[in-house]
Amino acid sequence: MAPASDGSPLEAFAEQMRVLRRECAWKREQTHTSLIPFVREEAEEVVEAIESGDPAALCDELGDLLLQVVIHAVIAEEAGDFTLDDVARGVIAKMERRNPHVFGDAVATDAAEVLRLWNAAKAAEKAAKAAKVEEPGATS
Numbered sequence: 001m002a003p004a005s006d007g008s009p010l011e012a013f014a015e016q017m018r019v020l021r022r023e024c025a026w027k028r029e030q031t032h033t034s035l036i037p038f039v040r041e042e043a044e045e046v047v048e049a050i051e052s053g054d055p056a057a058l059c060d061e062l063g064d065l066l067l068q069v070v071i072h073a074v075i076a077e078e079a080g081d082f083t084l085d086d087v088a089r090g091v092i093a094k095m096e097r098r099n100p101h102v103f104g105d106a107v108a109t110d111a112a113e114v115l116r117l118w119n120a121a122k123a124a125e126k127a128a129k130a131a132k133v134e135e136p137g138a139t140s
Contacts, residue, residue: 013066014084017074032072039068097121 020027042065049057073084098121100106101114108114 010084014070014074017067017070018077021071021074021078027071030071030075032075035068035071039072042068097125 017027022028042061046058046061046065049061052058069087070084073082073087077083096103098118099114100117100121101108106117108117
């Protein structure tokens, strides 16, 4: 049964994964933990494709890595934890925070300054997360 899609290829792929989770015994049984070896394998294959310089191989391997992102998001969606849209919204917000020279008032004249801004934003995020965990009654 092919999924119906009125949206983007990414939306169609997410719907296809939902169908696969319902209809394929192997995919239905997978958990975040059971998929760890596949995430590692696919990430390494992306690196190999980059090193090969073959754009077609890179495209293919990025698709396999995207499969891992989507299946994990669908598993989380089924558990009521988060959705693929939540993942996308989170990374959009992260890019805005970590690129204040593009999305804010900061100025960066070279790549080294961009990296400094990125690392400063990342450190601030980590400190804020640590402070939140330390609050009485706070959970992460």
